[in-house]
Amino acid sequence: MxxxxxxxxxxxxxxSEPGILGGIAHTLESLEHPPLSREALLPWIGPPLHDSFEALFDGDRARAEQAVALYRERYDTLGWRExxxxxxxxxxxxxxxxxxxxxxxxxxxxxxxxxxxxxxxxxxxxxxxxxxxxxxxxxxxxxxxxxxxxxxxxxxxxxxxxxxxxxxxxxxxxxxxxxxxxxxxxxxxxxxxxxxxxxxxxxxxxxxxxxxx
Structure with missing residues (x-):
């Protein structure tokens, strides 16, 4: 056994959908990127977030790292509880x-x-x-x-x-x-x-x- x-x-x-999707929405808004639908964002739950941001930003690693930092800032104070x-x-x-x-x-x-x-x-x-x-x-x-x-x-x-x-x-x-x-x-x-x-x-x-x- x-x-x-x-x-x-x-x-x-x-x-954990509220905390993760709320954090992504906050990040995209902070970066002045158009919002994504819930249906588009649900597949982001599971894989490494950096990879998803990098794909969204057409391989721009620096922008992806900036996005992850913004996401973590909100998650650290609020998102982890949601x-x-x-x-x-x-x-x-x-x-x-x-x-x-x-x-x-x-x-x-x-x-x-x-x-x-x-x-x-x-x-x-x-x-x-x-x-x-x-x-x-x-x-x-x-x-x-x-x-x-x-x-x-x-x-x-x-x-x-x-x-x-x-x-x-x-x-x-x-x-x-x-x-x-x-x-x-x-x-x-x-x-x-x-x-x-x-x-x-x-x-x-x-x-x-x-x-x-």
């Missing part, structure tokens, strides 16, 4: 903890922000570690983040399962030869997760609990 479970954060444990925990997640985490599972958070969000969010959750102490993007951006893709989690917890890839809502979670797991479970309540979707190669899809936290048991 797989013992360790790696959870993505945005779209898996928490609905989220809600998905219904059923707290119960599922409690049950997994009672089962003796080793739980970790593995997210492309900056680690300082991810830790702040997890520490403020009523079940935050259930996680053995929180792995996020490094401040310098050197560690930001799921492949690298999963590798860091395996290293910190001294686990082999066969001893962990990645759980997330976007293709990056699934692809990162596959790059390590790990099992993966795609969740359908976040920002991806069944087609995206299947195409990425998820071993299983679940449509609720209760179904996730049943799947890992």
């Amino acid at each position: 797989t013992q360790a479970l790696f959870f993505d954060l945005d779209g898996t444990l928490i609905d 989220h809600s925990v998905y219904a059923g997640i707290e119960t599922t985490i409690a049950a997994l903890t009672a089962d003796g599972r080793c739980l970790a958070v593995v997210t492309s969000k900056r680690e300082v922000f991810a830790r702040r969010i997890i520490d403020a959750l009523p079940f935050g102490d259930a996680f053995a570690t929180v792995v996020g993007a490094s401040d310098d951006g050197a560690r930001r893709y799921k492949r690298e983040l999963i590798a860091e989690a395996l290293s910190r917890l001294q686990l082999a890839h066969a001893d962990a399962t990645m759980i997330g809502d976007r293709r990056m979670d699934i692809e990162g797991a596959r790059q390590h030869g790990m099992r993966s479970i795609g969740v359908l309540w976040g920002f991806g979707g069944a087609d995206e997760l299947r195409e990425a190669g998820a071993d299983r899809l679940v449509d609720s936290p209760a179904a996730l609990l049943a799947a890992v048991r």
Whole structure:
């Protein structure tokens, strides 16, 4: 039985749309860039933000770095609080903890922000570690983040399962030869997760609990 479970954060444990999209909107307004629709921005939740800004600005890395700095400024004071925990997640985490599972958070969000969010959750102490993007951006893709989690917890890839809502979670797991479970309540979707190669899809936290048991 797989013992360790790696959870993505945005779209898996928490609905962080208000904070992330609010921050992007603030950033674009500050840079006098035309606003983008919600539909256009939802795919930004999950991948590294710098990459999304750089693509928007046609490869202008300097402007992308300026945008990320503006985004982080708002997120540091306000955006990190603008989220809600998905219904059923707290119960599922409690049950997994009672089962003796080793739980970790593995997210492309900056680690300082991810830790702040997890520490403020009523079940935050259930996680053995929180792995996020490094401040310098050197560690930001799921492949690298999963590798860091395996290293910190001294686990082999066969001893962990990645759980997330976007293709990056699934692809990162596959790059390590790990099992993966795609969740359908976040920002991806069944087609995206299947195409990425998820071993299983679940449509609720209760179904996730049943799947890992």
